Amino acid sequence: MIFGFDEGELKILLIKRKEAPEEDKWALPGYFVEKEEALDAAAQRVLRQMTGLEDVYLEQLATFGQPGRHALGRVITVAYYSLVKIDDFEPKAAGLAREVTWHTVHNLGDLAFDHAEIVAVALKQLRESIRLRPVGFELLPPAFTLTELQHLYEAIWETELEKRNFRKKILAMNLLRDLGQVQQNVAHRPAKLYEFDESRYRALEKSGFNFEVKENRR
Amino acid sequence: MIFGFDEGELKILLIKRKEAPEEDKWALPGYFVEKEEALDAAAQRVLRQMTGLEDVYLEQLATFGQPGRHALGRVITVAYYSLVKIDDFEPKAAGLAREVTWHTVHNLGDLAFDHAEIVAVALKQLRESIRLRPVGFELLPPAFTLTELQHLYEAIWETELEKRNFRKKILAMNLLRDLGQVQQNVAHRPAKLYEFDESRYRALEKSGFNFEVKENRR
C-alpha cells in the first residue's frame, strides 16, 4: 500500500487491473516475490517500479493467506505499507495496471480480491502509528506548516482537532526546526515553515522520550 | 510463539529439535501450513498440537522471509504469538521435538535459525500490546491478585512499578471484578482475588474508552 497526503486528504495509490482475474477492478499494487529475494527487498522493488521512489518509509503490515482469496490458486500476500510525499512523483500505468491513480482512502468502493480488508487493517495500524511515532512527517513535504500537520492528523483520524492545544503539544516536543521561512503568495498571514528534526528525535528517543499525539477533539 | 507467565517470570515454550538442520538446538514451535489451510487456522492447529489448548489469545506477529534463513531451502515463516495460562497444560515432547520446556524469556541463549530475532520482535510487540490493550490477563489464571498482575507487567517491561499508583490506576478502570475471595494458606495477609470483566471492557471500548497502563517506575 502506498499512502500519500494531498489537499487535506489521505490518499492511496491504486491500480486498475488489466488482466483477469478481477480485470478492471481497482487493486493494491503488488507483485510476486522473486525466488531469492527478501520480503523487504521485494516490497521496495515493487514500490520503486510503481513510483520510482527509494528511501521512503516502508513497513511490513501483515500477511493474508485465506485459501480462495485469489481465483487462480493459492496466493499468500505479505502486505507492506509505505508513506510517501505525494508530489515526489507522477503515477504512470505499467505492468499489471491499465490505470494508476490516487484515491481518497475513505469510500474506496469495491476493490479486487480481499484488498478492502487489507486497506482496513493498514488504516487501523496507521492511525495507531502516527499517534505513537513521528511517521506522519513522511507524508508531508520537507517544509510544512503546523496547520498542514494538523490536517494530516485530522484526515487520518477522521476527526477535528483543537488548534491551540495541538500546536502547543507539538511544539513542546521540540522536534520541529523553524526554518525561518514563511509561505509565499497566500491571501492571509503566511504561516511559518518547519522541518522535522530527525536527529533530535533519535537522541531524545534514546533518553527515554516517547512521541505521542493525543486525540484532543475540537 | 507461546508465552506464559509463572513464578513472576515471562516464559516462552521452546522445543529442542530432534532433526537436522539445527538438530539439538532450541527453537520456536512451528510447522508447515497445509495446502488449503488458512494461516490463522494453521497457527491454531500447531498450538493445539503443542499444548492441547484451543480458544486462547492468538495474534499474527510478522512474516520472516530472508533467503538463507533455513538451510534446506526457502522457508517463509508467518509468526504468531499466543498468550496462555501456564498451568492449563503440561508440555509433552512430540513431532519435531526431542524436548519441550518453558524458558525464561530473558537470556534465552542461542536459538535455531533466526528465531532469536523473531522472539525479539514479539517481545517488543508484547510490551506495547499490554500497555494499550487488556491482554495481560490472558497470561494469568482466571482469579488473580493485584500483585500478580503487577508482577506480570514488571516481568514483561523489565522494570519495577510503584505499588499504590499501579493499583489505583488499574482499579480506577473498573475492569476487575472483586471475587469476594482471598488467597489461602499464605504466611501473610491474604490478597483479594479478582477476575477480568471482559464484557464490561467491550462495552466501555465501544463508548470510546482506551485501556492504558502507564509505565510508572518505582
Added chain:
DNA sequence: GCAAAAGTGTTTCATCTACACCCATGT
C-alpha cells in the same frame, strides 16, 4: 510476637482542557 506481603489517603506538581482575541498578508 514476628515476619511478610496486603492494603490504603493525601499533597504536590505537571499536564490537559477550554476559551477569545490580535496579526500579517492579498485583493
Added chain:
DNA sequence: ACATGGGTGTAGATGAAACACTTTTGC
C-alpha cells in the same frame, strides 16, 4: 478595508507522582 487563515496566553480542572503507615495472616 475586508476577508482569510496564522498565531498566542491563561485560569481551572484533571491526572500523575511521590510519599509511610496500618492490617491480616501463618508460624
